[in-house]
Amino acid sequence: MPRREPEEEFFERFSALSQRLRLVAAREYGTFDIGSAQAKFLRHIGRHGRSSQAELARATGTDPTLTGRALESLIERGWIRRERSEEDRRQYVLELTEEGQRARRRVEDARRRIIRRLFAELDERDLDDFDRLTKKLLAALEGVADDSIKP
Numbered sequence: 001m002p003r004r005e006p007e008e009e010f011f012e013r014f015s016a017l018s019q020r021l022r023l024v025a026a027r028e029y030g031t032f033d034i035g036s037a038q039a040k041f042l043r044h045i046g047r048h049g050r051s052s053q054a055e056l057a058r059a060t061g062t063d064p065t066l067t068g069r070a071l072e073s074l075i076e077r078g079w080i081r082r083e084r085s086e087e088d089r090r091q092y093v094l095e096l097t098e099e100g101q102r103a104r105r106r107v108e109d110a111r112r113r114i115i116r117r118l119f120a121e122l123d124e125r126d127l128d129d130f131d132r133l134t135k136k137l138l139a140a141l142e143g144v145a146d147d148s149i150k151p
Helices: 006-030 036-046 051-060 064-076 099-120 124-140
Strands: 079-085 092-096
Touching: 006 036, 006 099, 036 064, 036 079, 036 092, 036 099, 051 092, 064 079, 064 092, 079 099, 092 099
Parallel strands: none
Antiparallel strands: 079 092
C-alpha cells in the first residue's frame, strides 16, 4: 500500500476528528432524544432569547429547511413556543418554554461532558499549539467558508 502524502494524512485525521466529535455529540444528545441541530437551537435561543426562524438558521449555520423540520419537533414537545412577532405580524418569533429551559440545561450539561472529555487529554502546551494551529487554518480558509459558520 503506497504511503499517503502528509497533506492527505493531515486532512484524513482532521476529517476523522470532526466526524468523531459529531458522533460523540449525537450519542450524548441522543440520550434525551434530540439531534445536534436541535441542541444548537435550544442553546442559541436560551442564550439569545427570542429569535425568528430565519435568524436562528443564520446564527447556527443550519439549512433553513432543516431548521423548520427540527423546530417542529421541539414545538410539538412543548420546548419551544412560536408566536407572531409584535413588530412584524408576518413573522414568528421563537422562545423557550420552561420545559425547553430544562432541556437546554441538559444540552449544556452534555456539552460540558464532551468538553471535559477532550480537555482531559490535553495539557497547556497542547492547548496553546491547538489555538495557534486553528488560527492559522481559519486564516487560510478566510473568505472561502460560509459566513454563517462560527468557529
